[in-house]
Amino acid sequence: MLTMQSVTNNAFSHTLRKILLVQTGLVVITAVVLTWIKGHEFFLATLYGGAVIIASTSYFGWRLRIATQTDRNKPAENTVNSVELFKGIVIRFVLVIVLLALGLGWLKLAPAGVLSGFIVAQLAFWFSRSSYGITRRK
Numbered sequence: 001m002l003t004m005q006s007v008t009n010n011a012f013s014h015t016l017r018k019i020l021l022v023q024t025g026l027v028v029i030t031a032v033v034l035t036w037i038k039g040h041e042f043f044l045a046t047l048y049g050g051a052v053i054i055a056s057t058s059y060f061g062w063r064l065r066i067a068t069q070t071d072r073n074k075p076a077e078n079t080v081n082s083v084e085l086f087k088g089i090v091i092r093f094v095l096v097i098v099l100l101a102l103g104l105g106w107l108k109l110a111p112a113g114v115l116s117g118f119i120v121a122q123l124a125f126w127f128s129r130s131s132y133g134i135t136r137r138k
Contacts (some may be wrong), residue, residue, distance in 0.1 A: 012061075012064075012065065012068075015128075016057075016058075016061040018128050019057060019124060019125060019128045020054060020057060020058065021128075022124040022127050022128035023050065023053060023054050023057065023121045023124035023128075024050070024054060026050075026120045026121065026123065026124050026127070027046065027047060027049075027050025027051075027054070027117050027120055027121050027124075028047075028050075030046055030050070030116055030117060030120045031043050031046035031047050031050070031113075031117065034046050034113060034116060038110075038112075038113075041109075041110050041113070042110055042112070042113040042116075043113075044109060044113075045103070045109035045110040045111075045112075045113025045114045045116075045117070046113040046114070046116050046117035046120075047117060048103045048107070048109055048113075048114055048117060049100075049103070049109075049113065049114035049115060049116060049117025049118035049119075049121070050117035050118065050120060050121040051099075051117070052096055052099040052100055052103070052114075052117075052118055052121075053096075053117075053118055053121030053122055053124075054121060055095065055099065056092050056095055056096050056099075057121075059088070059091070059092055059095060060088055060089075060092045063084060063085070063087065063088025063091070063092070064085070064088060066081070066084050066088075067080055067081045067082075067084035067085040067088060068080055068081075069081075100114065100118070
């Protein structure tokens, strides 16, 4: 039996997978190009910067799923758990800051490489706009 909840979960999973795949692809391409142009020290730095956003996207996708799960006793109510949503937003923000500080400070990665991977992974949100489950008007 196909329920609204299963359709929503499929659309959510599809969109999250698409975003993560586009992020990974763009980061790898950018890392290869920067390595070719700037040198090998940019390869790991760019991968690390992209991995920060990929990790934060994965984490927030998980928190968003928790925040939007409906109560099994009240399936008709499509509510969002605001506390879980805001907790996910704050922890994602802290995660990004800590991982960037770790990469730039402790690991001493090339800042331009880290920021390049970070920015390209963020741009993947724009490139991976999904139309899953949306019908287009003619």
